[in-house]
Structure formats: structure tokens, C-alpha cells
Amino acid sequence: MTQSSLTAAFIQGILGASSLVLGASLGVFWQQSKSFSAAVMAFGSGTLLSAIAFEITIPVYRESGFLPLLVGFIVGGSLFTGLTQYIDQKGGFLRKLASSRRYLLEHRQEQVSDILNRIAHIEVIQNLPARERQAIAPFLKPVSVQSGEVLCQEGTPGEYFYMIVEGEAEVLKNQKVVNTMGPGEVFGEMSLLTGEPRSATVIARTPMELYQLHQQHFNNVLTWSPHMAWALSRSLARRLQFSTDSRIAVEENLDRWRQQLIDRVELDLLITEDPTTLQGLVKRSAPLAIVIGTLIDNIPESAVIGMNAGEGHFGWSFLLAVFISNFPEALSSASGMKQAGAGKIQILGLWIGVMLLCGFCAIAGYFLQSNTPGLLVAIAQALSGGAILAMLASTMMPEAYELGGSSVVFSTILGFLLGFFISSSHI
Incomplete structure (x- = not known):
């Protein structure tokens, strides 16, 4: 373990999360179109899928077999789902359109049930x-x-x-x-x-x-x-x-x-x-919970970046996928925080803080890779992969399709092929 390796892991973690600050900055000053957000999210989904396949799944399988993949993906997906549901209940639902939609439907269902009971007669x-x-x-x-x-x-x-x-x-x-x-x-x-x-x-x-x-x-x-x-x-x-x-x-x-x-x-x-209902839900959202939820979304990605840094190669495919996928998330979240009444300086400050924390998460991933037996590292990588897949399945891909319809198919394919092209250089 060297100082240069730690610095490289931190810089790579910062680089992957830097699009959060870029997206938040644009979200504060610019109202993005649905088609643009859909295309970016679909492209990022494709690159993340490719990165999961070639940067996580194949290396873990070659080193440790199928069992660590099975355990890690299931546990990682379960942890991610449970934590994000908890954060949504505490006001972090506004960080993504898909989670906002789910929260809105659940909130509306409670109101509907009460009304239906009163008008049953x-x-x-x-x-x-x-x-x-x-x-x-x-x-x-x-x-x-x-x-x-x-x-x-x-x-x-x-x-x-x-x-x-x-x-x-x-x-x-x-x-x-x-x-x-x-x-x-x-x-x-x-x-x-x-x-x-x-x-x-x-x-x-x-x-x-x-x-x-x-x-x-x-x-x-x-x-x-x-x-x-x-x-x-x-x-x-x-x-x-x-x-x-x-x-x-x-x-x-x-x-x-x-x-x-x-x-x-x-x-x-x-x-x-x-x-009226939507405005009420925006007021109930919590900026801090939004940021914590976003950090949870990015911890698995940053940890994998750090683990890759410790293996002696620069994971361009994974970094590119993380960079692209973070941009629309921060863009829409910053817009929602602005509607909830947060100031521009507060919004940008919070996202800069998230970016720095992602750098430290990458360092933690590097430490884990350097000081832990290979089997545990493989399980940790698989756990991160499962969490990222859960994020894709529950938020990014449904949200991209909702905003862009069938047109997102081609953006997803292009993103996947680009990720494969970059990954193939060191397979």
C-alpha cells in the first residue's frame, strides 16, 4: 500500500462523482428536457450494465467462482433496497423521479383508502x-x-x-x-x-x-x-x-x-x-435525506472504483459508467431541492460534500482490497454489483423509459457497447 495508490483511489472516486456537482449546478440554473434526461440515463444504464458484467462479474467469477457472486449480488441488492426505502420514508424520495413516483402513489393510496371508507355508503x-x-x-x-x-x-x-x-x-x-x-x-x-x-x-x-x-x-x-x-x-x-x-x-x-x-x-x-398534492410532497422532502440517499446510491460504485485502483489498472469503463449515471440523478435532484426551498449555495455545497465522501469511499474500497483475503474481496465486489443492479432496476432504467419511451433502447445499447469496447482492452 503506497501513498500514490491511496491518492489514485481518491482521485478516481472524486472523478466518478464529479458529475454529481456538474449535474447539480445545471439543475440549479437550467430546467432540463425529458428527452435529454432520458437519453443520458439510458446511456448511463447501458455503460453500468457493461461495467458490472466485465469489471465485476467476470473477474470475481474467475478468481472465486459462482458462490461469492450469488451471495454478494443477493445481499447487496437486499441491502440497497432496504436502505433506500428507509431513506425515502425520511424525505429522500425526491432525489429521483422513480422514487418520487413511488412515494406519490403510496401517499395517494393512503388518502384514497380513507376516502373510500367514508364514501362506501x-x-x-x-x-x-x-x-x-x-x-x-x-x-x-x-x-x-x-x-x-x-x-x-x-x-x-x-x-x-x-x-x-x-x-x-x-x-x-x-x-x-x-x-x-x-x-x-x-x-x-x-x-x-x-x-x-x-x-x-x-x-x-x-x-x-x-x-x-x-x-x-x-x-x-x-x-x-x-x-x-x-x-x-x-x-x-x-x-x-x-x-x-x-x-x-x-x-x-x-x-x-x-x-x-x-x-x-x-x-x-x-x-x-x-x-397541489405534488407541491405538498415536495415540501415534505428533506434535502439532507436526499443527499444521504444519493450517497447510498454511490457507495457501491465508489467502493468498486477503489478496489479496481488497488488492482493496478485504471477502470475507465466503470468510471465512465458512474460519471454518466450520476449526472442526471444530480440534475433532477437539485431541481427538486430548489423547489423545496433550498438555496443555491446550500444545494451546491451538499453535492460537493457528496463528491468528497465518494472519494473517501473509494479509499475504503482500496483498503478493503489491500488488507482482506481474496474471497472476502470477491464477496464485497459482488455485493457492490448487486447494489448497483438494484439501483438500475428500481430507478434509472424505469425512469429513463418513463421519460423517453422506446427511444431509450438505442441509448442503452450504445452505452453498453461503449462500455464493452473500453473494458475489452484489459479483459
């Missing part, structure tokens, strides 16, 4: 398929009103559809009470369906708990949920029995509304992201 919800109920729930806004408050005013434009969870309301037409509604019933859909002013006034008879659906979301729900459209038609038909309209006119209107709804039905139920 609503007449138009009871017979909906589970998938349609879950698609509707995120758009429902809870509303509390006191006795005597006006919920709908006869003759005014309609903007909301209501579901009654608790309490009672009176329906007035021409200032006369024509009906009373209670838990499980709905109102306000007629005006939204026809585009005409409210046909009656609805006043809270007691304190009430309701869920409110805006007209824009109401239209989307009917597009996604044919069962909801039929349920509203039946509910509307029953309510119109209390009105003075002609029964023939009612039936003609119902047929027309049903046909319009059927014509608009789409088979795919797409859940759009609510900007």
Missing part, C-alpha cells in the same frame, strides 16, 4: 368496480358546512357535484321544500350534465360532511367510469319524479345524456397528478 359509489372507485377518490374534496348554509342556489350556474357523508339537506324549488336528502345521497349533477343553471336550491338542514367534485373532474370521471354515468342516471331519474317536468321530457333527456356519456367512455383509467 354513497348510492352512486356502491356498485362501482374497485378500479373506478380508486380512480375517482383522488378528485374528491372534503367539505364541512353548518346548518342553514346554502350549497346550491336555484338559477345559478353549477360548478360542483356533491356526495353527502353525514347530515341532512332540504331541496327547495320556488322557495318551497320539495325533498329532503340524507347520508348516501348525491346532488348537483343535473346542472353539470346539462350545462343549465341549478334547477333547485339546496340548504343544509343540519351540520353536514360532504365530498365535493369540481365540474372539470366530474366530466373526467364520467369519461373514465361508465358505471358512474349509469348510477347518476338512475339517481337523477328518481329525483326527477319530484319535479313538475313532463315524464316524457325526462325520459328523452335521460336517453340523450346516457348516449353522450357512452360515446365519451375510454377504456383506460388514467390517474393524473394533482399539482
Whole structure:
């Protein structure tokens, strides 16, 4: 072990992580395009796959056989997955789009479950398929009103559809009470369906708990949920029995509304992201947890760089793969930290700190390679390889495909071939 070898390991670790600072710097001042991020991540994924195959898997197999690979890859993948899940729960989810997406879906699922429990007795919800109920729930806004408050005013434009969870309301037409509604019933859909002013006034008879659906979301729900459209038609038909309209006119209107709804039905139920929810999740993210999560992502890579430095050759393929893969991660993470309110100096300072820590991780990898029996070194290298594969499978590759679609295939292939070309010089 020499001072020059330690210095080389540290410099190589710094070099591999230097793209974190570069990506963070651009993320603070520039809003990157999705296609650019997708191409870089896909290319980096390809080079990392090549590096894992030729810089880790083949050397470990030649030196120690298959068992260290099996143990190391399984343990490394498990450790990486467990640690990153913990960090995400502590606010580090914003460091990558894929982890942000997972956290958003989990957070939304908790909200959806609570809403579904509260509206289970609503007449138009009871017979909906589970998938349609879950698609509707995120758009429902809870509303509390006191006795005597006006919920709908006869003759005014309609903007909301209501579901009654608790309490009672009176329906007035021409200032006369024509009906009373209670838990499980709905109102306000007629005006939204026809585009005409409210046909009656609805006043809270007691304190009430309701869920409110805006007209824009109401239209989307009917597009996604044919069962909801039929349920509203039946509910509307029953309510119109209390009105003075002609029964023939009612039936003609119902047929027309049903046909319009059927014509608009789409088979795919797409859940759009609510900007308000996303802003709330950004505020809940923790810059320190983001950095710790990124460091966990880079510890296996830096350790392998240090181990390679100790073997007497400069791992260009692996360094290139690490450099490219770190860039888009820091780019998107810095943008998210900026949205969360972190200052530019704070963001850049944190990423410079991560880069330096990666250098020390490379030194640790060099020490491990120099002072540990060959079998344990092989297991450590395989453990790092498993962690890197877990990172690729859970974040980089899904995120690249989500941003760029099938076009990322060619970037991944090019990255893999470049990694192979560089690695082949010392295979």
C-alpha cells in the first residue's frame, strides 16, 4: 500500500462523482428536457450494465467462482433496497423521479383508502368496480358546512357535484321544500350534465360532511367510469319524479345524456397528478435525506472504483459508467431541492460534500482490497454489483423509459457497447 495508490483511489472516486456537482449546478440554473434526461440515463444504464458484467462479474467469477457472486449480488441488492426505502420514508424520495413516483402513489393510496371508507355508503359509489372507485377518490374534496348554509342556489350556474357523508339537506324549488336528502345521497349533477343553471336550491338542514367534485373532474370521471354515468342516471331519474317536468321530457333527456356519456367512455383509467398534492410532497422532502440517499446510491460504485485502483489498472469503463449515471440523478435532484426551498449555495455545497465522501469511499474500497483475503474481496465486489443492479432496476432504467419511451433502447445499447469496447482492452 503506497501513498500514490491511496491518492489514485481518491482521485478516481472524486472523478466518478464529479458529475454529481456538474449535474447539480445545471439543475440549479437550467430546467432540463425529458428527452435529454432520458437519453443520458439510458446511456448511463447501458455503460453500468457493461461495467458490472466485465469489471465485476467476470473477474470475481474467475478468481472465486459462482458462490461469492450469488451471495454478494443477493445481499447487496437486499441491502440497497432496504436502505433506500428507509431513506425515502425520511424525505429522500425526491432525489429521483422513480422514487418520487413511488412515494406519490403510496401517499395517494393512503388518502384514497380513507376516502373510500367514508364514501362506501354513497348510492352512486356502491356498485362501482374497485378500479373506478380508486380512480375517482383522488378528485374528491372534503367539505364541512353548518346548518342553514346554502350549497346550491336555484338559477345559478353549477360548478360542483356533491356526495353527502353525514347530515341532512332540504331541496327547495320556488322557495318551497320539495325533498329532503340524507347520508348516501348525491346532488348537483343535473346542472353539470346539462350545462343549465341549478334547477333547485339546496340548504343544509343540519351540520353536514360532504365530498365535493369540481365540474372539470366530474366530466373526467364520467369519461373514465361508465358505471358512474349509469348510477347518476338512475339517481337523477328518481329525483326527477319530484319535479313538475313532463315524464316524457325526462325520459328523452335521460336517453340523450346516457348516449353522450357512452360515446365519451375510454377504456383506460388514467390517474393524473394533482399539482397541489405534488407541491405538498415536495415540501415534505428533506434535502439532507436526499443527499444521504444519493450517497447510498454511490457507495457501491465508489467502493468498486477503489478496489479496481488497488488492482493496478485504471477502470475507465466503470468510471465512465458512474460519471454518466450520476449526472442526471444530480440534475433532477437539485431541481427538486430548489423547489423545496433550498438555496443555491446550500444545494451546491451538499453535492460537493457528496463528491468528497465518494472519494473517501473509494479509499475504503482500496483498503478493503489491500488488507482482506481474496474471497472476502470477491464477496464485497459482488455485493457492490448487486447494489448497483438494484439501483438500475428500481430507478434509472424505469425512469429513463418513463421519460423517453422506446427511444431509450438505442441509448442503452450504445452505452453498453461503449462500455464493452473500453473494458475489452484489459479483459
